[in-house]
Amino acid sequence: MTMPSTAPDPELPATEVENGGEGELEETPAATRTPDQWWRSAVIYQIYPRSFADGDGDGIGDLPGITSRLDALVELGVDAVWLSPFYTSPQHDAGYDVADYCDVDPRFGTLQDFDSLLTRAHAEGLKVIVDLVPNHTSSDHRWFQEALASPEGSAERARYLFRDGRGPDGSQPPNNWQSVFGGQGWTRTTRPDGTPGQWYLHIFDSSQPDLDWTNPWVHEQFADILRFWLDRGVDGFRVDVAHGMAKAAGLPDYTPPAGTGSMGGGVTLAPEIEGHAAEDPATPPYWAQPGVHEIFREWHAVLEEYEGDRVLVAEAWVDPLEKLADWVRPDEMQQAFNFVYLETPWQAPALRSVIDESLAAFGGVGAPSTWVLSNHDVVRHASRLALTAENPQGAGIGPKSPGQPIPDIGLRRARAATALMLALPGSAYLYQGEELGLPEVIDLPDSARQDPTWFRTNGARYGRDGCRVPIPWEATAPGYGFNTSGESWLPQPGEWTRFARDTQLGVPGSTLELYRLALELRRSHGLGTGSVDWLPGYSEQVVAFRNGDVTVIANLGTTPVELPAGEVLVSSDALPEAVLLTDSTVWLHTL
Ligand code: NOJ
Numbered sequence: 383m384t385m386p387s388t389a390p391d392p393e394l395p396a397t398e399v400e401n402g403g404e405g406e407l408e409e410t411p412a413a414t415r416t417p418d419q420w421w422r423s424a425v426i427y428q429i430y431p432r433s434f435a436d437g438d439g440d441g442i443g444d445l446p447g448i449t450s451r452l453d454a455l456v457e458l459g460v461d462a463v464w465l466s467p468f469y470t471s472p473q474h475d476a477g478y479d480v481a482d483y484c485d486v487d488p489r490f491g492t493l494q495d496f497d498s499l500l501t502r503a504h505a506e507g508l509k510v511i512v513d514l515v516p517n518h519t520s521s522d523h524r525w526f527q528e529a530l531a532s533p534e535g536s537a538e539r540a541r542y543l544f545r546d547g548r549g550p551d552g553s554q555p556p557n558n559w560q561s562v563f564g565g566q567g568w569t570r571t572t573r574p575d576g577t578p579g580q581w582y583l584h585i586f587d588s589s590q591p592d593l594d595w596t597n598p599w600v601h602e603q604f605a606d607i608l609r610f611w612l613d614r615g616v617d618g619f620r621v622d623v624a625h626g627m628a629k630a631a632g633l634p635d636y637t638p639p640a641g642t643g644s645m646g647g648g649v650t651l652a653p654e655i656e657g658h659a660a661e662d663p664a665t666p667p668y669w670a671q672p673g674v675h676e677i678f679r680e681w682h683a684v685l686e687e688y689e690g691d692r693v694l695v696a697e698a699w700v701d702p703l704e705k706l707a708d709w710v711r712p713d714e715m716q717q718a719f720n721f722v723y724l725e726t727p728w729q730a731p732a733l734r735s736v737i738d739e740s741l742a743a744f745g746g747v748g749a750p751s752t753w754v755l756s757n758h759d760v761v762r763h764a765s766r767l768a769l770t771a772e773n774p775q776g777a778g779i780g781p782k783s784p785g786q787p788i789p790d791i792g793l794r795r796a797r798a799a800t801a802l803m804l805a806l807p808g809s810a811y812l813y814q815g816e817e818l819g820l821p822e823v824i825d826l827p828d829s830a831r832q833d834p835t836w837f838r839t840n841g842a843r844y845g846r847d848g849c850r851v852p853i854p855w856e857a858t859a860p861g862y863g864f865n866t867s868g869e870s871w872l873p874q875p876g877e878w879t880r881f882a883r884d885t886q887l888g889v890p891g892s893t894l895e896l897y898r899l900a901l902e903l904r905r906s907h908g909l910g911t912g913s914v915d916w917l918p919g920y921s922e923q924v925v926a927f928r929n930g931d932v933t934v935i936a937n938l939g940t941t942p943v944e945l946p947a948g949e950v951l952v953s954s955d956a957l958p959e960a961v962l963l964t965d966s967t968v969w970l971h972t973l
Contacts, residue, residue, distance in 0.1 A: 414682075414686065414712070415712055415748050417911070419691045419716075420461065420462075420509065420691055421462075421509075421618070421691065421693040421695075421716055421717060421750070421809055422750040422808070422809060422910070422911065423750065423807070423808065423809060423909075423910025423911045424461040424462050424509070424809050424810075424910070425459070425460045425461050425462075425804070425809070425810045425811075425812065425901060425904070425910070426460065426461065426462040426463070426464050426509075426511065426695075426809065426810070426811050426812070427455055427458070427460040427462070427463050427464070427811075427812045427813075427814065428463075428464045428466065428757055428758070428811060428812065428813045428814060429448055429463050429464065429465050429466065429814055430443075430466045430758045430813075430814055430850060431443050431444065431445065431448060431465060431466060431467075431468045431477075431490055432476060432477070432489075432490075432850075432852075432871060433814070433850050433851060433852040433853060433864075433871075433872070434447060434448055434451065434814055434852075434853065435447030435448055435450060435451045435855070435864060435865070436852070436861070436864050436865035436867075436869070437449075437450060437491075437865070438865075439865045439866055439867030439869060440489070440865075440867075440869060441865070441867070441869030441870050441871045442489050442490075442871050443490075443852065443864070443865075444468075444489065444490045444491050444495070445468060445486065445490050445491035445492075445495040445496055445498075445499050446491055446495050446498075446499075447865070448465070448499055449495070449498055449499045449502050449503075451855070452499075452502055452503055452506055452508065453506070454855075454883065455508065456506045456507070456508065457898070458817060458894075458897060458898055458901065459897075459898055459901035459902055459905065460508070460812065460901065461508070461509060462508055462509035462510065462511060462617065463503065463508055463509075463510055463511070464511040464512075464513070464620050464695075464811070465510065465511070465512050465513065466478075466513050466758060467480060467513045467515060468486055468487060468490040468491070468496070469481075469482060469483055469484075469485065469486065469487060469515075470482035470485045470486070470487045471487050471520055471522075472520055472522050472589065473487075473489070474520070474587055474589040474590070474834060475586060475587055475589070475590060475834055476758075476832070476833075476850070478513075478515055478586075478590070478622060479515075479518075479519070479520035479521075479522075479587065479589050479590050480515050480519055480520055480523065481519070481520040481522040481523045481524075482523070482524075483514075483515075483607045483610075484607060484610045496614070497614065500614065500615050500616065504615070509617035509618070510615075510616055510617055511616065511617055511618040511619060511620055511693065511695065512611055512616050512618075512619060512620070513619070513620050513622060514604075514607070514608070514619040514620065514621050514622060515622040515623075516593065516595075516604050516621065516622065516623075516627055516677075517585065517586075517592060517593065517622060517623035517626045517627050518584065518585065518586060518590040518591055518592045518593060518623075519590070519591060519593065520589060520590065521588070521589045521590070521591055522589075525538075525541050525542075525603075526541075526542060526591050529541055529542055529544070530571060534579065534580055537599070539580075540594060540597050540599075541593060541594060541597060541599060541600060542582055542583070542591045542592065542593060542594055543582060543583035543591075543592050543593075543594050543629070543633070544571075544580045544581070544582050545568075545580060545581055545582075545583070545633065546580055546581070547570065547578075547580070547581050551578075552578070552580075552581075553570075553578070555567075555568035555570075555581055556568060556581055556583075556633060557633050557634065557635045557636075558635045558636065558637070559583070559585070559633075559635075559636060559666075559667075559668060561584060561585060561586060561587065561588075561838060562585055562586055562776070563586055563587055563776075563833075563834045563835045563838040563839070564835060564838035564839035564842070564843065565838045565839075567583060567584060567585055568581040568582065568583055568584070569581060569582060569584060569588040583629075583633070585623075585626060585668055586834070587834040587838065589834075592626075592629075593627070595627040595628055595629075595673065595677060596628075596673075601677070601680060604677075604681075605680065605681070605684050608681060608684045608685070609684060609687075612684070612685070612687075612688050612692070616692075617690075617691075617692055617693065618685075618692045618693030618694060618695065618716070619681075619693075619694050619695070620695045620697060621681075621694055621695065621696050621697060621715065622697050623697060623698075624674065624678075624696035624697050624698040624709065624715070624718070625669050625670045625674065625696075625698035625699060625700050625709075626668060626669055626674075627673070627674050627677055628671040628672070628673025628674045628677070629667060629668050629671060629673075630667030630668070630671055633667065634667050636666045636667050636668075638666070669699075669700075670698075670700050670705070674709075675708065675709075675711075675714060678694065678696075678709065678714035678715050679713050679714060681694055681715075682694065682713050682714055682715070692716075693715075693716040693717060694714075694715040694716055694717070695715065695716065695717040695718065695719065695752070696709045696710070696715045696717070696718035696719065697719055698718050698719070698721075699721055699775075700718075701721075701722050702722070702739075702743075703720070703722050703736075703739050703740055703743035703744070704739075704743050704746075706718050706720075706722070706743065707743040707744055707746060707747045707749070708747075710744060710747055710749035711747045711749075712747065712748055716749065717749065717750065717752050717809060718744075718749075718752065719752055719754050719757075719811065720740055720744075720751060720752045720753055720754060721754070722736055722739075722740070723736050723737075723740060723753055723754065723755075724754050724755055724756075724757075724760065725775070728767045728795055728799065728938060728965075729938060730922060730923045730924055730925050730936070730938040730939070731922055733802070733925050733936075733938075734916070734925055737806065737914060737925075738914075740753075740808075741807070741808075741914060744808070750807070750808040750809050751806070751807070751808035751809075752808055752809045752810070752811060753803045753806050753808060753809070753810045753811070754810070754811040754813075755796075755799055755800065755803060755813075755816070756812075756813035756816045756849070757811070757813045757849075758813065758846060758849060758850055759775070759776065759846055759849075760775060760846075760849065761773060761778060761779055761822045761848065761849060762796075762813075762815070762816065762820055762821055762822045762848075762849045763792075763795075763796045763799060763800075763816065764789075764792045764793050764795075764796035764816070764819055764820060764821045764822075765779065765787040765789075765792050765821045765822035765824070766787070766792075766822070767787075767791075767792055767795035767796055767799060768787040768788045768789070768791040768792030768795060769785045769786075769787050770784075770785035770786075770787075770788075771783070771784040771785025772785075773785070774843075776835055776843065776845065776846065777835075777843045777844065777845075778822075778833070778835070778843060778844035778845045778846055778847070778848050778849075779822055779824050779844060779848060780824055780825075780826070780844035780848070781824060781825050783824070783844065786824070787821070787822070787824075789821055791965065792821060793819050793821070793893070794954075794955065794965040794966065795965045796816070796819060796893075797819065797893060797896055797954040797955070797966075797967075798936055798937075798938075798954045798955070798965050798966045798967040799967075800816070800896070800897065800900070800954070801896065801900055801934075801936070801952065801953075801954040801967035801968075801969065802925060802934065802936045802967045804897075804900045804901065804904050804909070805900075805904070805909050805927075805929055805932065805934040805967075805969060806909070806914065806929070807909060807910060807911060807912045807913055807914065807929060808910065809910070810910075812897075813849075814853055815853040816897075817893065817894055817897040817898075818853065818854065818881045818882070818883060818886060818893060818894055819881060819893035819894075820851075820853065820854075820878075820881055822848040822849055823847075823848045823849075823851045823872075823875055824848060825875075826847055826848060826851075826872060826873065827873070828841065830847070830872055830873055831844070831845065831847050832847055832871075832872070833845030833846045833847050847872055850872060851870075851872045851873070851874055851875070852864040852870045852871070852872065852874055854874065854878045854879075854881050854882040854883065855882060855883045855884065856882055856883070856884045857879040857880075857882035857884055857885045858879075861874065862874060862878055862879075862882050863882070863883075863884075891956070896952065896954060899951075899952045900952050900969075903932075903951050903952055903969065907929075907930055907931060907932050907951075908930055909929050909930065909932060912929040912930045913929060913930075914927045914928075914929060915927055915928040915929070917933065917935075920935070920943070921939055921941070921943075922939075923937070923938050923939025923940075923941070924936065924937055924938065924939060924943055925938065928972070931971060931972060931973060932951065932969050932970070932971060932972070933946065933948055933969070933970040933971075933972045934967065934968075934969050934970075935962055935967065935968050935970070936966070936967040937962045937963065937964055937965070937966055937967075938964070938965065939964060940964050941964075942961040942962060942963050942964070943961060943962040944960070944961055944962075945957065945960045945961065945962060945968065945970065946970065946972070947972070948970030948971055948972040949970060949971040950968060950969075950970055950971075951969040951970060951971050952968070952969045953966065953967070953968040953969070954966045954967045954968070
């Protein structure tokens, strides 16, 4: 029986939005942007090294483990990998606390292991992007240790943001800034004689002191760090906290206006995380300050010293998108993560708007849009899209969180959302394990949790451990094949057999095969370099567009949608009676 289709709506106009602003290219000052640059349409797979594959069996993933599994990523069909930090680090923030930017932490291997990984990846046709963490170092870094050992006012102290405390005895922090992870953003030092000294700023954990980017010395160090990895052959950098390095002069107090932080549905940012346009009175004095752009221009020039196309991608929690577009102006970064898209609720009108806005904003400066649904900082989208209560970014979900996700709905929506995302022109980011349909792990024992957010909020926020659990490769192997010892730095759920890669490989309709097929078709139909041509005649609850010769229909409503004529290329769900059921996406080949 054919279910009734959603009523056509003749009021909805057909509109077209070009990708990447290729029409803008002639106007861009740098001759460095061409339509064929690989990163414009690349699908980039995030590897979180400690949870991807563990070569030595100590329970923490490592570089040899990654190298041994690269063939799986080639088989998946991605173009590049981004490696989260593997540098020397005490691991107070899972490696985003770097103690030596130019060496590999022994937990992850050696520089030789990195070189082998890079060589192997390049031989397999995969580009490799590494993480750059410039807002802060680890407190174990030699620069900070030297600063602590040096007198107040010294050149060593000027690398960081040391300030006298307020109050008669300096016992109050220099301003009221809070740490993103909870608690105050300043820690007081102790002088060699045991008396209390100056304070230092840490927008994140107290083990992550912020660098002072007004100091030219800091600029020189990071240019050298970039060259160190570029000399080794990396294809680019993901830049951590790329909205945070410049602070407003004088480090003024900041009180978030009441009601800031909400993205208006489904997901809410913790107020201290959200970035705003710098001229917006709600802009915290530590986010999205104009001074960051000079830094990006310097780094852009460093990348230009090297042959070939290289990419800087900004991790910048900045909205609106028109403001974020400043991060990818022609002489700055090449890409910025589209977190506005990630945070868009699973609602068709909101998705249509954010797609239009993304293509217009990024295209307006000659940059491709990016698309992303999951990473190591957010609740996995197979759970997030089925949450029924607001969930501030960084809060995570645990056993006591309100609005627990409904797993079946979450997976359906995740598959549909991914199929929609991979049909969009631009560059897409995948997070390890999403190709298996992994949900957030909600019931981690408190004793296993490691995110500093958990500790700094005394358990009020669960944090991000739930999306960081080592991924399952083989259903019946110890640790699901993460290693051969069965050790795992976070416990893996007992019921992950069905998500294991070998359970899904070659099984039609599995999430892994959905990703593989969509990636293959994305490539063969040139969707990454195409355009979005909205299709009229569908209900408000349907996202429908053409990209080249592919028609994409996502049904977010409850009424089944009748399929138009055309060969079905891929579908996130079975298509009974040629209708598209709720929470599913189909691609059709149409001439
Ligand atoms: C963003 C990273 O993605 C996150 O994991 C980290 O905790 C903070 N920046 C601080 O480096």
